[in-house]
Amino acid sequence: MTSNALDVFIERTRSVWGPLTTDMATNCRASLEGLLQAPMSEPWLSALHAEASETKELYRDPQHGFVLLVHAEFAGLYRPPHDHGRSWGIYAVQKGEIEMATYARIEDPDGKVRLVKRDETLVRPGQSKVFLPGDIHDTHCVSGPALLYRFTERDLKKEDKEEHRVTRYAERDGIWTVGLA
Numbered sequence: 001m002t003s004n005a006l007d008v009f010i011e012r013t014r015s016v017w018g019p020l021t022t023d024m025a026t027n028c029r030a031s032l033e034g035l036l037q038a039p040m041s042e043p044w045l046s047a048l049h050a051e052a053s054e055t056k057e058l059y060r061d062p063q064h065g066f067v068l069l070v071h072a073e074f075a076g077l078y079r080p081p082h083d084h085g086r087s088w089g090i091y092a093v094q095k096g097e098i099e100m101a102t103y104a105r106i107e108d109p110d111g112k113v114r115l116v117k118r119d120e121t122l123v124r125p126g127q128s129k130v131f132l133p134g135d136i137h138d139t140h141c142v143s144g145p146a147l148l149y150r151f152t153e154r155d156l157k158k159e160d161k162e163e164h165r166v167t168r169y170a171e172r173d174g175i176w177t178v179g180l181a
């Protein structure tokens with residue numbers, strides 16, 4: 001039986017799965033970067049390019065709960081700073097170029113919150129970036145159309161809508177601060 005790159009990714013990820021450690025994150029990143037090497041001749045991948053869905057779930061692990069989504073993005077699409085609650089994850093670029101920045105959350109003595117940008121990385125096809133629990137980040141598609149894999153340790157929709165653990169930030173007078181009430 002032949003298996004495609006998606007099956008290989010799932011199998012590899014399942015085989016290393018466990019509590020979050022440097023090794024685990026490194027191994028999952030390696031398997032996701034392996035997925036980025038999938039040839040366009042694989043039907044599931046050419047279908048993804050043809051569909052260009054805004055969001056599509058490619059896999060959800062019934063035992064461990066990790067989820068692999070793919071997003072088609074157009075040049076200029078900006079997703080403002082947010083975290084992923086308790087989840088960690090990996091963003092990997094299949095096509096296009098996406099700038100990813102990370103921020104630290106600074107709280108003044110009076111309780112006012114502002115974000116300070118730590119760094120900005122241009123992620124190109126074949127490359128990926130790991131975000132650990134609590135990492136605040138934004139993404140900006142600078143070259144599109146792009147295809148972005150979003151691998152997360154758990155279902156982010158649940159973490160957001162049911163557990164209310166996800167924090168989003170909004171820009172006010174040129175400063176990123178906690179989302180508008």
Ligand SMILES: [Fe+2]
Pocket residue numbers: 082083084137
């Ligand atoms: Fe994110």
